[in-house]
Amino acid sequence: MPHAPVDDTITIPQMVRDPYSVYARLRRETPVLHVKALGRTLLTRAEHTKWVKDSPELFSTNDPDTPMQRAFRAHTLMRKDGEEHARERGAMAPAFSGRNINQCWTPTYTRIAEDYVAALPRGETVDLFTDLTGPYAAACLSHLLGIPEVDAHTMQRWSQILIDGAGNFGWDPALFAECDRANDEMDAVFITAADRHRAEPDQSALSVMVNAEDPIAQSQIHSNIKIAIGGGINEPRDAALTIIYGLLSNPDQFDACKRDGLWTQAFEEGVRWVAPIQVSSRVAKEDVEIGGFVIPKGDTVMTSQASANHDEAVFENGHLFDIFRAKTPHQAFGNGPHFCQGTHIARRMLANILLPMLFERFPNMELADAGKVAFTGFGFRGPRSLPVVLN
Numbered sequence: 148m149p150h151a152p153v154d155d156t157i158t159i160p161q162m163v164r165d166p167y168s169v170y171a172r173l174r175r176e177t178p179v180l181h182v183k184a185l186g187r188t189l190l191t192r193a194e195h196t197k198w199v200k201d202s203p204e205l206f207s208t209n210d211p212d213t214p215m216q217r218a219f220r221a222h223t224l225m226r227k228d229g230e231e232h233a234r235e236r237g238a239m240a241p242a243f244s245g246r247n248i249n250q251c252w253t254p255t256y257t258r259i260a261e262d263y264v265a266a267l268p269r270g271e272t273v274d275l276f277t278d279l280t281g282p283y284a285a286a287c288l289s290h291l292l293g294i295p296e297v298d299a300h301t302m303q304r305w306s307q308i309l310i311d312g313a314g315n316f317g318w319d320p321a322l323f324a325e326c327d328r329a330n331d332e333m334d335a336v337f338i339t340a341a342d343r344h345r346a347e348p349d350q351s352a353l354s355v356m357v358n359a360e361d362p363i364a365q366s367q368i369h370s371n372i373k374i375a376i377g378g379g380i381n382e383p384r385d386a387a388l389t390i391i392y393g394l395l396s397n398p399d400q401f402d403a404c405k406r407d408g409l410w411t412q413a414f415e416e417g418v419r420w421v422a423p424i425q426v427s428s429r430v431a432k433e434d435v436e437i438g439g440f441v442i443p444k445g446d447t448v449m450t451s452q453a454s455a456n457h458d459e460a461v462f463e464n465g466h467l468f469d470i471f472r473a474k475t476p477h478q479a480f481g482n483g484p485h486f487c488q489g490t491h492i493a494r495r496m497l498a499n500i501l502l503p504m505l506f507e508r509f510p511n512m513e514l515a516d517a518g519k520v521a522f523t524g525f526g527f528r529g530p531r532s533l534p535v536v537l538n
């Protein structure tokens with residue numbers, strides 16, 4: 148069986164700027180393609196990306212070539228397989244339960260949303276990235292994780308440093324030094340907070356982990372809180388901006404949403420349309436066949452959920468934001484054992500709390516300059532600013 152064809156034309160800046168037109172071409176012409184600039188075999192069809200994620204016996208998440216372990220100073224649960232992964236994921240799971248979402252997080256998140264929405268000035272132009280969705284996502288996460296004493300600004304700073312470190316493929320020592328400083332700050336906060344949680348347990352992730360009957364190692368508690376910081380702010384922040392942009396640029400959908408409360412449809416369509424986490428890597432544990440090509444043992448495949456969510460075989464006109472499209476499973480939260488642990492939290496935060504509250508207060512919101520909203524990013528994707536006029 149042949150090896151996948153090799154591409155040496157696609158560049159990373161091109162993928163950061165406009166990945167969707169590249170994906171559309173690859174789905175059509177070469178859906179299994181080794182892209183030199185990425186150093187990985189890129190999979191762009193929905194059936195392939197889902198199959199890889201759903202086949203942990205064939206694909207490991209322990210991608211050895213990423214700087215993530217160095218940036219986090221430990222292996223996180225995202226890079227573990229099998230029993231080890233299940234044990235660490237299970238340690239945090241009680242914090243994410245439906246009962247806790249209803250009883251703990253919904254009232255807390257509602258209060259946080261009320262504070263941020265009430266502070267927005269009517270009649271003025273504000274950037275929702277800096278003034279609403281970034282700090283809201285960070286503040287909600289600090290409560291879920293059990294470190295509410297950390298302000299939203301610091302949470303966002305740590306998150307960005309961890310993300311930059313995990314993406315430090317040039318192995319720049321200055322960037323890792325910055326990660327080390329942030330890791331020291333985080334570890335100190337977690338140690339103090341853990342003492343508090345031992346004395347006064349609650350339902351937060353740190354609390355349930357330190358108070359478990361058979362706790363996982365402290366190093367793992369810390370690294371998994373860090374993966375949640377690195378992976379629990381950007382996505383709800385970017386998803387909210389994408390949904391708001393989608394609604395404000397489609398007035399018929401915006402009107403229906405307000406009239407009939409279609410916030411859940413808007414949420415699912417927003418994360419499908421522009422997946423906040425666009426790609427995920429897996430390593431072949433043995434020689435495997437995908438789409439008629441052999442992927443040799445040890446090779447890394449990059450599954451693009453962004454592309455899967457636009458696949459013509461699953462979605463008609465997938466490039467369009469359309470909250471009325473027929474309900475069809477998308478892959479924005481991944482698949483298989485590493486399926487996003489925060490899915491229900493994110494849905495509750497945005498579809499049930501923030502979006503209805505925001506548009507109840509500002510039903511006539513408008514984009515300040517529709518032509519200027521630019522989406523960017525290859526790994527994470529969303530608008531880097533969203534100026535709107537609040538009315």
Ligand code: HEM
Pocket residue numbers: 200224225226236374375376378379380382383386418422423424427428452478479480481482484485486487488489490492493
């Ligand atoms: C719209 C919002 C979100 C999106 C689109 C999203 C997307 C994803 C995706 C695609 C993965 C799988 C990555 C892979 O397969 O390698 C993932 C994993 C994960 N997500 Fe989310 N996420 C969101 C919000 C959150 C939130 C709010 C949290 C809260 C802490 C969170 C926590 C996690 C964790 C802990 C994992 C790792 C799970 C594991 O490896 O077992 N996510 N997320």
